Amino acid sequence: MRKPFVAGNWKMNTDSHTSVELVKSIASGSLEVTGHSVDVAVIPPFVYLQVVAGALSSSSIAVGAQDIYYERQGAFTGEISASMLKDIGCTYALCGHSERRHIIGETDELINKKVAAAVSGGVLPILCVGELIEERQADKTTEVVSRQVKSCLAGLSAAKVSAVTLAYEPVWAIGTGLTATPQQAQEVHTLIRDLLGQMYEESLAEEIRILYGGSVKPNSVTDLMSRQDVDGLLVGGASLNADDFIAIIRAAV
Numbered sequence: 001m002r003k004p005f006v007a008g009n010w011k012m013n014t015d016s017h018t019s020v021e022l023v024k025s026i027a028s029g030s031l032e033v034t035g036h037s038v039d040v041a042v043i044p045p046f047v048y049l050q051v052v053a054g055a056l057s058s059s060s061i062a063v064g065a066q067d068i069y070y071e072r073q074g075a076f077t078g079e080i081s082a083s084m085l086k087d088i089g090c091t092y093a094l095c096g097h098s099e100r101r102h103i104i105g106e107t108d109e110l111i112n113k114k115v116a117a118a119v120s121g122g123v124l125p126i127l128c129v130g131e132l133i134e135e136r137q138a139d140k141t142t143e144v145v146s147r148q149v150k151s152c153l154a155g156l157s158a159a160k161v162s163a164v165t166l167a168y169e170p171v172w173a174i175g176t177g178l179t180a181t182p183q184q185a186q187e188v189h190t191l192i193r194d195l196l197g198q199m200y201e202e203s204l205a206e207e208i209r210i211l212y213g214g215s216v217k218p219n220s221v222t223d224l225m226s227r228q229d230v231d232g233l234l235v236g237g238a239s240l241n242a243d244d245f246i247a248i249i250r251a252a253v
């Protein structure tokens with residue numbers, strides 16, 4: 001049985017004060033469910049990771065980074081390694097978020113290195129995949145998502161892949177208010193799980209959690225989570241509002 005997992009990606013939002021206020025409210029408002037019935041993570045900007053991790057030290061809410069670099073250390077100005085993230089109590093790292101793919105220009109090859117480095121360095125990757133609106137309209141969703149999953153996991157052993165969480169985030173649903181229908185989400189989640197079964201073992205594919213992301217709001221959670229292969233949610237905008245995020249966590253249980 002896959003335990004539900006809800007993660008809040010704060011993107012480039014909050015400040016040193018509001019980040020701490022936000023997690024304190026989330027932690028106190030979700031206390032009885034977090035950890036045993038649902039895994040929860042918050043994903044603040046790099047510069048607030050440490051203060052947020054500190055504010056959560058007696059909570060079972062985990063902290064994740066929005067990105068990670070694949071080298072261990074050295075002359076890589078502006079980059080952050082897995083060991084640095086571990087050092088400050090960071091459990092997860094997003095790899096290949098659509099904003100990094102489409103605004104910053106990250107490729108599947110680069111994301112593949114990041115996923116591998118995260119696992120080797122003891123940070124759990126959340127690998128994001130998803131198609132553009134033009135790709136969906138051209139009936140290329142299966143092709144695009146399959147290519148992303150295969151390329152971004154290339155060369156990873158089954159043992160390493162078991163540390164990975166997948167997140168399906170259709171680009172057209174991110175920040176647009178257009179949530180994928182539960183049926184659309186389920187179709188792509190099944191595709192991803194089948195693919196993982198072909199690449200590895202079916203039993204491993206059954207264990208891996210696949211989150212849905214894209215305009216998730218409290219009132220869309222129950223329907224999405226009722227689908228067999230939707231194991232959790234990667235929430236953007238609604239994770240910046242404590243009441244909404246708490247409602248999403250509770251509805252995901």
Ligand code: 13P
Nearest residue numbers: 009174175214215236237
């Ligand atoms: P929104 O929930 O704001 O659409 O963002 C989704 C997302 O990109 C989470 O990583």
